[in-house]
Amino acid sequence: MTLWARFRTRExxxxxxxxxxxxxxxxxxxxxxxxxxxxxxxxxxxxTLLAPCRPTKIIALWNNFYALAAKLGKAIxxxxxxxxxxxxxxxxxxxxxxxxxxxxxxxxxEGELGIVIGRQCKDxxxxxxxxxxxxxxxxxxxxxxxxxxxxxxxxxxxxxxxxDTFGAIGPVISSDVDVSSAHVTTRLDGVERQNYPLSDMxxxxxxxxxxxxxxxxxxxxxxxxCGTSLGVGSVPDGSTVEVSIEGIGSLRNRLGAQQGAPDS
Amino acid sequence: MTLWARFRTRExxxxxxxxxxxxxxxxxxxxxxxxxxxxxxxxxxxxTLLAPCRPTKIIALWNNFYALAAKLGKAIxxxxxxxxxxxxxxxxxxxxxxxxxxxxxxxxxEGELGIVIGRQCKDxxxxxxxxxxxxxxxxxxxxxxxxxxxxxxxxxxxxxxxxDTFGAIGPVISSDVDVSSAHVTTRLDGVERQNYPLSDMxxxxxxxxxxxxxxxxxxxxxxxxCGTSLGVGSVPDGSTVEVSIEGIGSLRNRLGAQQGAPDS
Numbered sequence: 120m121t122l123w124a125r126f127r128t129r130e131x132x133x134x135x136x137x138x139x140x141x142x143x144x145x146x147x148x149x150x151x152x153x154x155x156x157x158x159x160x161x162x163x164x165x166x167t168l169l170a171p172c173r174p175t176k177i178i179a180l181w182n183n184f185y186a187l188a189a190k191l192g193k194a195i196x197x198x199x200x201x202x203x204x205x206x207x208x209x210x211x212x213x214x215x216x217x218x219x220x221x222x223x224x225x226x227x228x229e230g231e232l233g234i235v236i237g238r239q240c241k242d243x244x245x246x247x248x249x250x251x252x253x254x255x256x257x258x259x260x261x262x263x264x265x266x267x268x269x270x271x272x273x274x275x276x277x278x279x280x281x282x283d284t285f286g287a288i289g290p291v292i293s294s295d296v297d298v299s300s301a302h303v304t305t306r307l308d309g310v311e312r313q314n315y316p317l318s319d320m321x322x323x324x325x326x327x328x329x330x331x332x333x334x335x336x337x338x339x340x341x342x343x344x345c346g347t348s349l350g351v352g353s354v355p356d357g358s359t360v361e362v363s364i365e366g367i368g369s370l371r372n373r374l375g376a377q378q379g380a381p382d383s
Numbered sequence: 384m385t386l387w388a389r390f391r392t393r394e395x396x397x398x399x400x401x402x403x404x405x406x407x408x409x410x411x412x413x414x415x416x417x418x419x420x421x422x423x424x425x426x427x428x429x430x431t432l433l434a435p436c437r438p439t440k441i442i443a444l445w446n447n448f449y450a451l452a453a454k455l456g457k458a459i460x461x462x463x464x465x466x467x468x469x470x471x472x473x474x475x476x477x478x479x480x481x482x483x484x485x486x487x488x489x490x491x492x493e494g495e496l497g498i499v500i501g502r503q504c505k506d507x508x509x510x511x512x513x514x515x516x517x518x519x520x521x522x523x524x525x526x527x528x529x530x531x532x533x534x535x536x537x538x539x540x541x542x543x544x545x546x547d548t549f550g551a552i553g554p555v556i557s558s559d560v561d562v563s564s565a566h567v568t569t570r571l572d573g574v575e576r577q578n579y580p581l582s583d584m585x586x587x588x589x590x591x592x593x594x595x596x597x598x599x600x601x602x603x604x605x606x607x608x609c610g611t612s613l614g615v616g617s618v619p620d621g622s623t624v625e626v627s628i629e630g631i632g633s634l635r636n637r638l639g640a641q642q643g644a645p646d647s
Contacts (some may be wrong), residue, residue, distance in 0.1 A: 152560065163509065175470055175471075176440075198542075199535040200534055200542075202466075202540075203466075205440045206439055207439075226585075241547070269461075270464055272457050272458065273464040276466075277467045277540075278462075281599055282424070282599060283599055283600050334483070335546060335547055336547050
């Protein structure tokens with residue numbers, strides 16, 4: 120299994136490399152094009168992991184699992200349905216999710232598979248899409264649930280899901296995992312709340328990348344959050360959400376204090 | 384009037400500077416932080432103007448003019464309603480708008496005022512917002528109208544407005560215009576289709592930047608498209624849309640052939 124991590128050392132230096140048995144084998148160059156191993160390695164416990172890539176956008180799917188579509192009574196979409204989460208929403212493993220100032224309502228977790236794009240691409244066939252996928256990561260697609268339908272005329276997808284820290288990705292990118300037989304598991308303070316098979320996905324990764332590349336140019340590091348399934352719920356303040364996928368790892372983020380306030 | 388332009392020379396060199404009487408007085412450094420005049424100038428007719436900034440995102444407002452809200456019978460929103468257009472949608476003056484492949488439906492123009500952010504900012508007061516605005520540009524918020532409501536369960540704002548070339552901005556950024564008394568005029572092949580006063584805006588620029596900065600971090604070069612008013616309509620293939628605002632200029636873009644096909 121090839122796992123790519125980005126990190127920051129205690130001295131503030133940032134780097135990236137392959138994670139093997141508690142050690143990150145550093146690489147130089149660009150993760151997507153020119154990564155070359157250096158001779159340096161750092162111990163995982165000596166560094167802070169960062170979001171494993173820096174997306175220009177997160178394309179977040181809605182209604183992409185048969186089980187959830189059936190539960191909600193929604194028709195199967197003819198084309199992937201999505202909203203955009205901005206780059207400013209991205210955080211990495213163990214970074215706190217901040218409740219927006221002046222929002223007292225429910226904050227929801229959504230455990231999801233994230234596709235990491237490896238090259239600039241447009242109008243791909245399904246076959247070409249396979250080569251454009253660099254790997255996979257875990258996503259917590261955080262949502263300010265009461266903002267979503269606050270206005271009767273306009274569903275505020277981008278606002279409810281676009282707040283700073285509402286796009287958690289990581290802990291690493293797995294570049295050779297077979298996700299088709301994997302499950303997404305979400306635990307809230309250690310208690311399992313979601314456990315769904317990726318085989319239930321309506322529009323699977325290669326087809327998704329092909330379809331979305333008809334809509335817009337995708338860039339290296341862009342993330343497609345594949346949508347969630349059954350078991351979405353609320354995160355109490357101070358609770359930790361852990362999204363796990365076999366072959367990738369576990370992404371943990373705690374809902375901290377409000378932005379601007381000290382994060383206890 | 385201080386007008387900032389980005390350009391590319393015939394030799395492929397890119398630069399930026401102040402536009403005065405057909406000449407661009409080149410500047411070095413970063414437009415938003417360290418712009419310093421050089422002694423070089425280029426004639427406007429010798430260069431190609433580029434999008435005047437490179438947004439990480441366009442925040443596009445919906446229902447932000449009283450006249451259009453009244454016509455559509457929509458309530459006045461309590462908080463700005465918006466969607467996100469990705470960086471990949473951005474084009475500059477005179478660049479062609481491309482009809483998406485496999486989309487045969489109506490393509491709509493929306494002439495709008497664009498606010499250009501000058502500094503990284505978050506949680507601004509209305510007073511602070513004034514200082515965070517670098518200037519103003521014209522926007523054509525292009526929309527694939529039939530995509531918007533194609534799915535009965537999910538209004539596809541980001542998809543319908545997020546296609547490559549659907550975020551036209553320019554021709555320049557005016558950094559000292561008073562937009563409060565200006566009008567947005569949109570002409571289709573020379574015939575006026577929109578002419579509305581910016582004084583009719585529900586949430587005016589400083590308040591808009593303050594409100595949106597509560598929702599997400601804004602970055603230098605990010606553009607807020609302030610929403611449109613009466614007179615939105617369809618662009619026939621081959622037609623040119625011209626969005627003009629006093630004190631800024633005129634942004635012209637032609638709806639060309641489909642992407643991938645030669646643009647005749």
